[in-house]
Amino acid sequence: MARPLSNLLKKDAEWRWNAEHQDAFVAIKDSLLHAPILALPDPDRPFSVVCDASDFVIGCALLQADAEGRERVIAFESRQLKAAEKNYPVHDKELLAMKYALVKFRVHLLGSTPFVIYTATQSPYLSQRMARRLSFFAEYSFEVKCKPRKPNALADVLSRRSD
Structure with a gap:
């Protein structure tokens, strides 16, 4: 999901925002809005x-x-x-x-x-x-x-x- 954005951060990478980067950005935003429900850990259970x-x-x-x-x-x-x-x-x-x-x-x-x-x-x-x-x-x-x-x-x- 974030690979296109991560690739922009690599050394000597040409920083050019295109549709692939925008799609990755939107996908990350959507995943943050629909995050899974996490449970709290119980130290008494394995x-x-x-x-x-x-x-x-x-x-x-x-x-x-x-x-x-x-x-x-x-x-x-x-x-x-x-x-x-x-x-x-x-x-x-x-x-x-x-x-x-x-x-x-x-x-x-x-x-x-x-x-x-x-x-x-x-x-x-x-x-x-x-x-x-x-x-x-x-x-x-x-x-x-x-x-x-x-x-x-x-x-x-x-x-x-x-x-």
């Missing part, structure tokens, strides 16, 4: 995290079941991949999305009851890049579960946006 990665973006959401057992969104996060990160294999991008989620939701997840992280792919091997990141994950108590793309639609939307 959290879950969904994350996903695409060729350009990583995204994640912090969820928590309410008293009736319905999953409610506490927070959304996403960001564009850096140039070098775009070259990562899909499993490394998924791990990057997991790390990003833990950093962004740290205040809720660190020291909480064990939680579940849902991701779209499951790696059968551990790359060197993955192995270097393992120490970061050690301070959290969680289980990773694979959730194919269709049921993982929430995180998929965050990572498949065109911005």
Whole structure:
């Protein structure tokens, strides 16, 4: 959604406003007017995290079941991949999305009851890049579960946006 506007901010970018930029600006304004309803976190209930990665973006959401057992969104996060990160294999991008989620939701997840992280792919091997990141994950108590793309639609939307 914001990619055309973000591209204007790049170093040495020619700053020329056209229909593509105006459409992106209007789409962002509309999304702010129709923002999703977020729930307040309950420190006594377990959290879950969904994350996903695409060729350009990583995204994640912090969820928590309410008293009736319905999953409610506490927070959304996403960001564009850096140039070098775009070259990562899909499993490394998924791990990057997991790390990003833990950093962004740290205040809720660190020291909480064990939680579940849902991701779209499951790696059968551990790359060197993955192995270097393992120490970061050690301070959290969680289980990773694979959730194919269709049921993982929430995180998929965050990572498949065109911005």
